[in-house]
Amino acid sequence: MEPIKTFTGKVVAVPVNDIDTDQIIPARYLKVTDKAGLGQALFSDWRYQADGSPKPDFVLNRPEHQGASVLVGGHNFGCGSSREHAPWALVGAGFQAVISTYFADIFRSNSLKNGLLPIVVDENTHRQLLSLAEEDPTTQVTVDLESQTLTLPDGRGVTFPIDGFSKHCLLNGVDQLGYLLGLEQETAAYEAGNPRRVDTALVAG
Amino acid sequence: MTSKTLFEKVWENHLVRPQSEDLPAVLYIDLHLVHEVTSPQAFTQLRERGLKVRRPDKTLGTMDHSTPTTPRNQFGVIPVTDMQASAQLDVMRKNCADFGIPLYDLGTSKQGIVHVIGPEQGLTQPGMTIVCGDSHTSTHGAFGALAFGIGTSEVAMVLATQCLLQNKPKTMAVRVDGRLDAGVTAKDIILAIIARIGIGGGTGYVFEYMGEAIRGLSMEGRMTICNMSIEGGARAGMIAPDETTFEYIAGRPAAPRGADFDAAVAQWRRLPTDDGATFDHEIRLDANDLVPMITYGTNPGMGMPITANVPDPDKLSDLSQKQALDKALRYMDLQPGQQLLGKPVDVVFIGSCTNSRIGDLREAAKIVRGRKVAEGVRVMVVPGSQQVKAQAEAEGLDQVFKDAGAEWREAGCSMCIAMNGDQLAPGQYAVSTSNRNFEGRQGKGGRTFLASPLTAAATAVTGVITDPRQLVSEREYA
16 A cells, blocks of 8 residues: 555535445445446446436536545545445545544545545534535645644644554555564464354355 | 453453554454455455465355345246346355355355344354454344454455454443334334434444343344444444343354353353443433334434324524435425325335344234235345245245235345345335435435334335334234
């Protein structure tokens, strides 16, 4: 994974609460066996007409919002299904961060493993960002992961939370699988001390 | 000794390395369930890095999400006509074969929905950690296991290392006192809980359901409740194991036998939350107050008693809540203040990992028996597994549904996820026993009312949304 340190990006608002992962990418796009092209399916049911052409009034289709890399959603972004296709679709469509007042647990966890920053802000900042993005499509924010700071267009910096390990992994491009593989001895010791509870071979098809 | 909750005991028993200031806990996983939709990219990652599956003996594959549930052809084969789904199923077969993972292939005798087959085979046991690339893995918490959904990156981690990195969640006690009236079910309890706390209310928490009403439920009812923990935002929901749990597990294929079973039960009896253990939060409901529930909106938190009227956005003070309800009612094409009772529907779906077990089908059949499906309504009954299907057929339930004019289908996720050919047409209304009523969840433009199998069956025979208490009172519930 590419390290992330700081970036500046254009903000687009999708001011809907409880955006579930079925909206982010509907299940019919989940019959793939790789990650290619999922960005095209992002918000598919909101973004395209029945004939597949873009809905001109949907915010992500408007010309002034092209190139946005920071998405501000409503409260409780990413609820529902555990599909990692949701962050894959967002990353595939060019997003580097999503901002909300809070995120669903699985979506947040999946995002952090794909270099997509889930940034939690307070309600006031959230409201401010939503209106800024709607009023001025050129609105930009700067994210500095090291200092956990989101800098707003007026220069105000707000800090955002992130767990230390995820931050370390993102800053250094470390992948969590590599870390777990390094714990072979401890894992083997755990296994030696804890008998197997079930054996799937006994109930093989 | 300090008092601990059920969750804390299971968590602590699985720490390969405890959580520290800088690092999440490393949690050992006892059982990893794998299906065709969220695993291919994980296996690709293993291949790219030259890794093996560490414990195929703790891993089981099934096919459920993208599989058709259409009846078998003359050769006994369930035909897969969707080329993309067919290719995905082939990849699943190859992955399981290459990495030595047992697989329940489409149409074989043990195949079914991932959260139906685990408990059915006796693989789901108290005190275990269980994960799957599916948010409804919370289902297995009904046995006192810590079970939660993971993403595909985490699927790769568990395949390769049998471990996960996790920050310790908070705990919420969800107490349901009292007793359920006839016609009111586990599904109504969980819909009422989610209506109370909202779909984000459990974010960051693991639920423990407790109280007289929970203790009185069958294992299937408990699974229905834990299944929908994620619809309240909680990644996991748990219920302390008791005699009902042990009785359910005894004799199942993967369950311990004889003296081993007795020893296991002795261990399991130590799992329930100790007196004096504390939770980060607690909520209470009284089952005596509950009536059948139904959703009116586009998330599972938008639910109400079936006898109530659709709420009015103008009566909400919070602007974003008002906008959300407004948007939902526009999508559902419902009016504020409208009654849902008596509203015609196009489809009734009885199935999904929430309500497709034998007990659910028996309940539905009690209402359908001797009646006919209403004119113009499509009724799909989709057993959760091939074993459920076989059991239902042995009891003649398939004939009850077929005689009434309902479709009796093969096992799978079916119309819960609408990626397998089973779906609503735009604008159609469905009463569904599944778990999500999100926009388009059951087919683009489709409109879903979530309810219990009893409510679904009552609606199937009347053609309009119906309070099942009207029909069950005429039958053996009286």
